């Protein structure tokens with residue numbers, strides 16, 4: 001086999017694990033990764049949507065759907081075990097699952113806050129914890145979805161607090177993994193038109209706009225670590 005053929009075979013074998021893959025940014029990233037010849041591991045709670053997406057992205061040879069509630073450590077471990085049994089490696093892991101809530105410290109319920117903190121912060125941390133051993137083996141790439149709201153505080157926004165934690169988590173992981181060969185990228189979307197919003201926004205980014213930013217980060221040569229990508233729609237002021 002020529003070295004060029006060997007290199008392209010390696011590229012075709014790469015494995016991209018994505019949480020929150022059943023919808024929005026995660027699903028769009030899976031489609032982009034598939035188009036760029038990655039195999040994909042699709043994780044979320046909505047198994048039917050994941051199954052349909054896995055079928056669209058090449059079926060069992062190329063795509064694996066795993067039911068995972070990111071707030072459950074056992075689910076996260078099962079997700080990684082399933083990925084390694086099916087494909088033998090994980091080259092990129094995208095801790096992307098998350099949701100928002102109303103602004104105003106008196107507007108949301110304590111129960112909803114709890115779910116949001118557990119999903120956005122604890123869930124992302126568990127994804128890191130579960131995937132770091134495999135990423136260290138592959139000298140792979142860890143990505144986390146923070147937000148513009150993780151760079152600047154929004155009034156009364158508990159969601160913004162959770163995303164500041166994710167921003168800190170990305171930098172903490174980058175320093176922790178320094179020297180391991182694992183790269184770490186924080187994705188910080190501005191307003192993006194996804195089911196994240198009950199009332200869908202106008203003038204927003206599309207999920208594929210963020211997927212392209214993700215693919216930019218993972219397509220750099222091994223010595224280039226794109227640490228943060230903040231993307232706003234052209235019309236977003238704050």
Ligand SMILES: NC(=O)c1ccc[n+]([C@@H]2O[C@H](COP(=O)([O-])OP(=O)(O)OC[C@H]3O[C@@H](n4cnc5c(N)ncnc54)[C@H](OP(=O)(O)O)[C@@H]3O)[C@@H](O)[C@H]2O)c1
Nearest residue numbers: 020022023024025044045046069070097098147192194196
């Ligand atoms: N849209 C925006 O404007 C925007 C801006 C900045 C950052 N973000 C961030 O981008 C990420 C993706 O959001 P999106 O806009 O693509 O919204 P979305 O379409 O609603 O997608 C959210 C994804 O997270 C998954 N999820 C939620 N809770 C989960 C749990 N406990 N376990 C596993 N998966 C869970 C959902 O799947 P299931 O319900 O099937 O589990 C879904 O796949 C989130 O972290 C969000 O905070 C969004």
